[in-house]
Amino acid sequence: MDNATWPTFLSDPRQILDLYDQPPALNRCDLFYVHIDERDTSITFGFETRELPARPRQKWKKKPFNSIRFFISFTGISRIRINGWESPGEKEVEISRHGEDELTVHVTSKASELSNASDLAFQAESASLTHSAAQLMAPGSGP
Template sequence: MDKNGWPTFLSDPSDIFELYDRPPALGSCDLFYVHIDERETSITFGFETRQPPSRPKQKWKEKEFNSINFFLYFTGTSQLRINGWGCPGQKNVDILRGDEGGMNVRVSSDGSHIEFRAESASIAHVRAFLAASGS
């Protein structure tokens, strides 16, 4: 998969394309949040990027910001496998079309590996903020 092709897996890609002409590659973002909800069979990843949006929201223009957080919400998840989880930071993120529909998601780095199947993906939340230097 094209490293920037992840928006094609979203149920509504306009959620990210409203902000970016070319969204950041997931592997270039810091993966700072992982939430696994076995009751809802969902997994949420939180990413942070310093890549400024092409079209920032009007309310963001009214304040200083240098960082964007966005959350990918995967539903209908199954076949979850985790083999270690290291510190937050940049990870290799691969999303591939599943043989029987849906998608296969794999996140890895030294000491970290998580993979699962998901039926759908969406953007759950996006926010802009002023992050401290060096973070």
């Protein structure tokens, strides 16, 4: 996947394209949150980036900020496969179209001194940006 094209897989790409001319590549973001909800058959990823938007929301401009958090929720999950999962670790995120009605999502983590290699893969019916927020992070922390 061309990492810059991930917004095209969202049900409403404007949710991120209204903020960024060039959205941050998911592989350059910190995947800090993964929530698997078996009741709603959904998986939510939380990403954090220091790549600031060209057009921040008006309410964000009221306070200083140096990072953006955004959450992508995948619904209609099937064929989930998890092979270990540890944090911290550099994660590689790939989203692609599988047929006309499904997305394939694959997250891999390289082995490091602190963790083993791992991966998470699944099919999803849809993806949407569910929340985004600006925040002020301490120097030297985060992505």
